[in-house]
Amino acid sequence: MKWRFHPAARFGDFADAWSALHGAGPASPLLHADFVRALLAAFGDGAQLACCEQDGATMAMALLERSGGGAWRSFQPAQAPVGLWLARPGVALPALMAALVRDLPGCALLAGISQLDPMLDPRPADGPCLQTLDYIDTARITMDGAFDAYWAARGKNLRSNLKKQRARLEREGIATHCETLTAPQDMAAAVNDYAALESGGWKGRDATAVRAGDAQARFYTLLLEAFARRGAAKVYRYRFDDQVVAMDLCVESSDCIVVLKTAYDESVPAHYSPALLMREEECRALFDEGRLRRIEFYGRVMEWHRRWTDEVRCLYHLNYYRWPLLQHLHALGRRRAAKDKAGPRSQPTME
Structure with a gap:
C-alpha cells in the first residue's frame, strides 16, 4: 500500500479515479468530483492530492495540506461540510492512515482527517496511534x-x-x-x-x-x-x-x-x-x-433542527500519530490546556 502526492491543481488528471472511488461508496454529493473542483478553484492554493494504490488499484484518495510542526490535515475550507477523503469500501481505515503517515513528505508526525461522517466512514476504535474526537452533532430527515x-x-x-x-x-x-x-x-x-x-x-x-x-x-x-x-x-x-x-x-x-x-x-x-x-x-x-431518501443538513444541530427531526449523529475528527508516544503527549497537552482554561477549583467550605 503506497501513497503518492500531487499538486491539487492536477486534480483533473485524477478525476476519473476519484469518481470511481466515489461511485463505489455511499456517493455523497459533498464528495462528488464537481464539489471538489469548485472548492479547489475558489480556495485550493497549497492543497495536495494524495492517492493510495495497491497492486495497481486505487484504494483511497484525499485532499491534504500542511498544518505545521510535522503535521498534515485534510484540506478543509469552511464551505466543505465533510472531510475530503474517499476510501474503497472494506479497506481498513487504520491501515490506510498508517501508510499515509509513513509516506507523507518530511517524516510526518501526525495526519488528521477532519469532519468525517460515520455514515460515510464508520468510526474506528481508538488504538495506540489512532484517536477519534467528537466534532458536532448533525441532523437529517429520512423521507x-x-x-x-x-x-x-x-x-x-x-x-x-x-x-x-x-x-x-x-x-x-x-x-x-x-x-x-x-x-x-x-x-x-x-x-x-x-x-x-x-x-x-x-x-x-x-x-x-x-x-x-x-x-x-x-x-x-x-x-x-x-x-x-x-x-x-x-x-x-x-x-x-x-x-x-x-x-x-x-x-x-x-x-x-x-x-x-x-x-x-x-x-x-x-x-x-x-x-x-x-x-x-x-x-x-x-x-x-x-x-x-434523505434530507441532510450537516451544520451543527440547532434547536429548530430538533423540531423537524429526531435523527442526529455525531461527525468526528481522526488523528493518526507516527508513534504511540506522540498520541500520549498530545493527549496530556490537551488535558493540561483544558485544566488551565477551567481555572482553579474553589475549595469546599465547612459549616
Missing part, C-alpha cells in the same frame, strides 16, 4: 412514507405556529410562493440573490456572509452550475409577494439532498418565520416527489 404522516409526528407547537403564520399572511393579503430553480443559467443570479439576503443580516455584520463577486460567491456559482448540468442542483427561493424573504442552496445525489446554505431576510418580522415556511413547502415537495 419514509407520506409527508402527512411525517408532519403529524412533528411537535404540536411547530405545526400550530406555521399554520397561524400562514393564516396571518393570508389575512394581511401577502401571497407566498416557493420557486425551485434547477437550470444552470439560473444559478449565478440565484447566488447573487442569496448574497443580498445573507449580507443584509448578522453574517454581513460579522463579515462572514457570501457577497456578490467574492470567493464564496464564485464557489457556490461554480458548484451549482456544475451540479445543475447533471440535474443535481436545487435552489429554493421563497417570496412574500415579490419580495425574496428566504433561500436554500442545495445539491443532490441519487438518494439524498444536502442543504448547503440557508438565508432569510432579517428585516421581516420574526413572527413570520419565512425560512421555516419555506422548509415546510420544500419537505412536502420532496416527500411527494418520492425520488430521494
